[in-house]
Amino acid sequence: MQNEAESILNLLHEGQDEIKQRIPDVMENFQNFSQSVIKEGLLTPIMKELIATAVSVSIRCQP
Structure with missing residues (x-):
């Protein structure tokens, strides 16, 4: 059974895969920027x- 954070990460990865399929150049540029x-x-x-973690905590960002 997955916890909430794992479920959110799975949704994120699925979304990234879809973006990569639909607009690969945008995803590549985003990944290069992130790195x-x-x-x-x-x-x-x-x-x-x-x-980044401190900012996330201070704005009460949920995983």
């Missing part, structure tokens, strides 16, 4: 993940 954001820079990738 570039998390790369090492002035902040480490871990620091960026922690900031």
Whole structure:
């Protein structure tokens, strides 16, 4: 049995797969952007993940 977070992640992956099929160039650009954001820079990738998590918690983002 899946918990709520796993169900949401599955829906996200299904949506990404559909976007990839319908408009692959957009999905590729989004994936490239996402990867570039998390790369090492002035902040480490871990620091960026922690900031993203803190922002999500502070705005009460649900998984």
